[in-house]
Amino acid sequence: MKRILIFGLALSTGACAGGGGKGHGYRTVGGIDRLDPRLDALLERDAKMEILDFGFDWTEGPVWVKDGGYLLFSDIPPNRVMKWKEGEGTSLYLAPSGYTGAKPRGGEPGSNGLHLDAQGRLILCQHGDRRVARMDAPLSAPQPRFVSLADKHDGKRLNSPNDATLHSSGALYFTDPPYGLEGNVKDPAKELDFQGVYRLGTDGKVTLLTKDVTRPNGIALSPDEKKLYVASSDPAKAIWMVYDVQADGTLANGKVFYDATKWVGVFGYTGLPDGLKVDVKGNLWATGPGGVLIFGPDGTLLGMLRTGEATSNCAFGEDGQSLFITADMYLLRIRTKVKGKGF
Numbered sequence: 001m002k003r004i005l006i007f008g009l010a011l012s013t014g015a016c017a018g019g020g021g022k023g024h025g026y027r028t029v030g031g032i033d034r035l036d037p038r039l040d041a042l043l044e045r046d047a048k049m050e051i052l053d054f055g056f057d058w059t060e061g062p063v064w065v066k067d068g069g070y071l072l073f074s075d076i077p078p079n080r081v082m083k084w085k086e087g088e089g090t091s092l093y094l095a096p097s098g099y100t101g102a103k104p105r106g107g108e109p110g111s112n113g114l115h116l117d118a119q120g121r122l123i124l125c126q127h128g129d130r131r132v133a134r135m136d137a138p139l140s141a142p143q144p145r146f147v148s149l150a151d152k153h154d155g156k157r158l159n160s161p162n163d164a165t166l167h168s169s170g171a172l173y174f175t176d177p178p179y180g181l182e183g184n185v186k187d188p189a190k191e192l193d194f195q196g197v198y199r200l201g202t203d204g205k206v207t208l209l210t211k212d213v214t215r216p217n218g219i220a221l222s223p224d225e226k227k228l229y230v231a232s233s234d235p236a237k238a239i240w241m242v243y244d245v246q247a248d249g250t251l252a253n254g255k256v257f258y259d260a261t262k263w264v265g266v267f268g269y270t271g272l273p274d275g276l277k278v279d280v281k282g283n284l285w286a287t288g289p290g291g292v293l294i295f296g297p298d299g300t301l302l303g304m305l306r307t308g309e310a311t312s313n314c315a316f317g318e319d320g321q322s323l324f325i326t327a328d329m330y331l332l333r334i335r336t337k338v339k340g341k342g343f
Helices: 004-013 037-039
Strands: 031-034 048-054 059-065 070-075 079-083 087-092 111-116 121-127 130-136 147-148 164-166 173-178 196-202 206-212 215-221 229-232 238-244 252-257 276-278 284-288 291-295 301-306 311-317 320-326 330-335
Touching: 004 037, 004 087, 048 087, 048 196, 048 229, 059 087, 059 147, 059 320, 070 111, 070 196, 087 121, 087 320, 111 164, 121 147, 121 164, 147 173, 147 196, 164 215, 173 215, 196 276, 215 276, 229 284, 238 284, 252 291, 284 311, 291 311, 291 320
Parallel strands: 059 311
Antiparallel strands: 031 301, 048 330, 059 070, 070 079, 079 087, 111 121, 121 130, 130 147, 164 173, 173 196, 196 206, 215 229, 229 238, 238 252, 276 284, 284 291, 291 301, 311 320, 320 330
C-alpha cells in the first residue's frame, strides 16, 4: 500500500528523470524521526528527501563519481548499472553488469555494490557471475568487460558477493550472502555451506574473516579504519555487527552493534539491515527496518529517515553533504550537515 501511495505522489508532482534540481522542482517523500539531540548536528530541521527518479526494479549499490559529477547505481533484476547526473537525469550506463553468461536466468543476476578503487576504476560485486570484478574499461567509456578479482574461497565458488568497502591499504573487504543465487541458500549450485565476510588483499589472496554472520550484507570501515561494521539481513537476527580490525587486516572482538530484530514484520518498518556508509565523524547511516537508521559511533540510534519503502543502500556524493538513497524502485537524496567518509 505504501508503494502505491508514494508512486502516486511521484506521478502527480512530475518527479522524474532529468527534472528539477536542489530546490528546483524535485518533490519530497517520507519524514525524519528525531530520537537524540545529536541528530541536529547531522541534519537540518527542515531537511527533506527528494525523489530524483523512480520506476526501477530494485535499486542498489550507489557510488558517487567525483570526476564527472554523477552517481552510478545498480538496478539488479534487469542486470544493469544506471547513471544519474544533475540536470541530465538518469540514463543506462552499463549492461550487462553482474551476469555475463549466455543461459537465461531469473532472480537477481545484476551487480549489487559498486565502488571505485584508488585508481578510480569501477569495482562491482556481481551476483550472477558470483565474483568481485573490475570493469576493464575507462569510466568515461563503459564496456561490459570485466577482470575477476575474487571468485573462489578454498577452491569453491563464492555465493554472490553483495557489498564491499575499500581499506586505505588497497585491501577490499566484502560480504558474500546467497541472494544472487536463483535458489538462494538452497540453490544446488551453492558450493560453500556458509555465508562469509572476506578480505581481498593487494596480493590477490582471499581470506575468510568470519562465517558467523548468517546473512552478511552491507559493510563499512570507521574513519580511522580500526572498526569494521557488517549488516546482517537475516529476519531472524536483524543486526549490525562491529569488529576490531587487527594490524594484519583480520578481525577480532566481534559484538552486536545494534539489534533491530524486534521491528521485523512490524507495520511501518519495511526492510532489513542492508547497505551502510560512515560519515567523517564516525556516525553510521545504515539502511534497515523503516528506512535509513542513523547511529552514533557508540551505537545509539540518533534518528531515522523514513522512506516508506524497503531501503537497500546509501552513499554520500556531490560535495560530500548529499546522501543518495536507493529504496526499492526509487532514487532519493537528502542534504546533510556532515560530510561522508572520503570527502
